[in-house]
Amino acid sequence: MLGRGTGTLPYLDFIYFIIRYIYWKIPKDNFQFNQNRIDNENFDSIGKNFKLIFFASYYNENSAVLHNFLTDADRIDKKYKLGLFDYYYNFEKKVTKNKWNSQFYDGIITPHYTQIKNIYLCGTNLFMEYSKEELIKTSKLLENKFIYL
Secondary structure, three states: OEEEHHHHHHHHHHHHHHHHHHHHHOOHHHOOOHHHOOOOOOOOOOOOOOOEEEEEEEOOHHHOOOHHHHHHHHHHHHHOOOOOEEEEEEEOOOOOOOOOOHHHHHHHHHHHHHHOOOEEEEOOHHHHHHHHHHHHHHOHHHOOOEEEO
């Protein structure tokens, strides 16, 4: 999933679902109180090989919708070695011009080519077209997997 600025908003409900799933997957003995668990939630719709890789580009820290939640979810996923979620972001005011190019994407998504079902894009037309072109440069396998929001 790729979103730019407010382009992250269409993913809001899905992101919160994934965050709850990440907490649900953490072993219960890591919590002091059971009320911190999400035991009544049903996650049957998530496949056993599920993984979400989320790329977000923001103008600056003030426009970073969901950034704190996504950063925490990524940190928790890594801490407990869940392998469910990766979060990559940049702030346009701080990033070099070529960060979001095919070499950057290739290093991240190459191990997941065969698992990728869809790539969701949301943002400005320029952002979406550039991102699509750069992702396709990494593999022609991705060519027909784009969904625009």
